[in-house]
Amino acid sequence: MAAASRRLRLVGTGIRRESLLVLLLLAAVMAIFAPNFLSLGNLINVLLATAVIGVLAIGVTFVLAGGGLDLSVGSIMAVAGVAMGLASQSGLPWPVALSTGLAVGAFLGWCNAVFIVRSGVPPFIVTLGMLSVARGLALLISDGRPIYGLPQEIVFLGQGRVLGIPAPVWIFLLTTILGQFLISRTRFGYHTLALGDNETAARVAGIAIEAMKARLYTLSGVMAALGGLLFAARVNAADPTAGIGYELLAITAAVIGGTNLFGGRGTVVGTFIGALIMGVLQNGLNLMAVQPFYQQIAIGVILVLAVWLDRVQSRERT
Amino acid sequence: MRTFLAITVLIALFTAGLATAQGRTVGVVLKTLANPFWGAMREGIEEGGKSVGLTLIIQAVPSEQDVEPQLNTCLNLLQRNVNALVVAAINATNLLPCIREANRRNIPVVDLDANLDPAILQREGLRVVFSISSDNRRAGGQAAEYLVQKKGNNFRGKVLIIEGLAGNPTSAARRDGFRERLAQLAPQASIVASLPGDWDRLKAANITNDVLQRHPDLSAIYAANDTMALGAVEAVFAAGKGGQVVVIGTDGNADAVRSIRAGRLTASVAQLPYLVGFQAIENLAKVLQGQTVPSRIIVPTLVIDREILEQGRDPLLRYLR
């Protein structure tokens, strides 16, 4: 009895059943109308196409759940990729190059946190500023030009396959599992949600608010960097113009997946589903040779519907 | 809940469009349709497809920054089991994984508008059947030829070159082509400045102003694209030098044509993206029938000025879009 209820809770708690339903429905529609949608190759393609944004979205989920906002993830993605590219170009071994990229992301994320906590300037503004600063940094250190010729091992991260499944997909799935564990099962996750729900309550309960925020934004920076590394590996170049607009897509995925934009609720599996919804939509419409501009309209509509539905549901319950 | 489900279905249906995959299908990945250059190329491709009887699936991405979505689109096209792939890559490396997969499946790949780098392709062990574009260097050379034709072989005047984005290969090719040819045809002419206008109208206007200040007797301006040429034209007329300075642009887009007819812009080296697209499909059809085609196909560019437009006799004019 206890085991059964635990299983249900694993699926039900915090994860909106509606998101899963929408995903399945959309997949069904695509299976009917889009040629080749249900082939294994195509489904893997969907996961592959979603991986970079998915990883970014997972990082953003933590920040949003904690009551913050990070608009700089697209730019951090670019700087991290470029830093990794420069590191490997200058002869450093590939693990060092990868770590450099991740460290840059962590550092910029931490900078976000420090500013937000110390200056009292709202996260929207601080991370908006970082969006510009990081982008400028990326262009500066790369001289505005993409860095080609990444080492084989790093390219494998973006183009290699393990057991027939592309490496980015593995990384995406792994990140989802670890992230979900972190947000739903650990004290860190509980405290994050409480912080976003009611900062005063969290403070009164003795949670170290400033340290929590530092961790959340740093985590977001690291995820953005990971996304940047995957991106560079996929397209064979560390590009300073990478990730433009990705921050909005990441936030959209998180919100469609059930993360409360104002904090206090969010799951990583939900974000995974939200990212997949966007990926299935794009992939299906691609297969149907629909103009890409329609895809953008469709995503915007689904986002608003997802949040509206959520509000209607919570009104029904209270 | 039910309303929401119904709405989702409606959205999906509303945006549904079926594409058939009968007979020989060719997948085409363009850059962005937001640019009229690519719109004209698309027209040429479509007409080409009709004329040789190939079914086309044409896809584009929203902007020239969408590097990853273009790769995803390319991979999706391969999922549709196309018989050939035509790609206009945003940069030299973003589509390599897709090309690799196409090579693996023995699907011929065409490099549309020469965005791929042969050196990189060789290093990666990838093949394309041919590369087709206009020749930017030759375009610049044609501008120099036109200038000398207008001003005479003994032309010894001052010339300003307005380049595109610094470091951009297209811009560099046009500039170098112009320089080379000018040196050959009119060695006594002097290039007083060669500055990057970043493809921007206002920037080009400012550059022109500055240079006119220092060299009031400037004879000619060559700009690496029409947008910048039109900016330069404004500055020239504002300085009262309308008749004195010859301004030549590159691209031959609709704005340039209008300005030439109105007697402001002197000339432009028109690219013919419609023809590039058309010929790409024509040549691809030959490849699919087992014939060989040259691995590098150059599509001519056409210099247009008021006279040529008004006479309307040049056969290439019909490819101007």
Next chain:
Amino acid sequence: MGSLLEVKEVYKRFGAVEVLRGVSFALNGGTVLGLVGDNGAGKSTLMKLITGVHSVDSGEIWFNGQLLSSPRQTHSPARARRFGIEMVYQDLALAKQQDVAANIFLGREPVRHFLGILPIVDREAMEIRAKSILDELGIRISISQLRAPVAWLSGGQQQTIAIARALSFDPKLLILDEPTAALAVKETEHVLEVIRELRNRGIGIILISHRLPDIFEVTDRILVLHQGKVAADLVTKNTSMAEVVAHIVGAGPLHKGGLV
């Protein structure tokens, strides 16, 4: 002495404003003290001195025979908690989207070790303990309500959750700030029941409220503050609403009250 809480001649000023001007009173365990007074009388400042948010300018506060706060003795919220003083704020400080157990154990979630090394939150233990705390308070709550976001519960239930959280620290003194202000009649009754239950357990309770009927229903003594001074220290059953109101507005004669 022997009383749980003793406040002796406490003064507090903020800048030019003297908020408390020589307040003294005492409280035993197992007693409910109603604290009333108009806005600005100094009620919340007095509570903040007891819970350690502010420090006293002069005077002393003793708790359980030990010096809690004085000009020589610094005080803090963590210290107040260690001494066994808990406060439930007017806005409850609940994380509304989290469930009951998560709220009660916020910041001190019980942990078990997954595979022996990874610390994960022990949800089952948390639920069981939460349920038992609520059962002890006589609050009936179903499993599904326990797992639901706190926002889905009624105002009265939320109030009891907040009190349950305070109780999970095993306090000797509990301060409640306007617990029934936003509640319907039935819910108010439940909360007052809980207060009585706690008194019977020997906990000292200070009840701040504007609702005099509630004060008269559940308190043993009433302390009236007026402009930073104790206007009256009354035994509830020996006084009337009219007298209390008179003291609140500053119209009554200064009354010396005694310990019950």
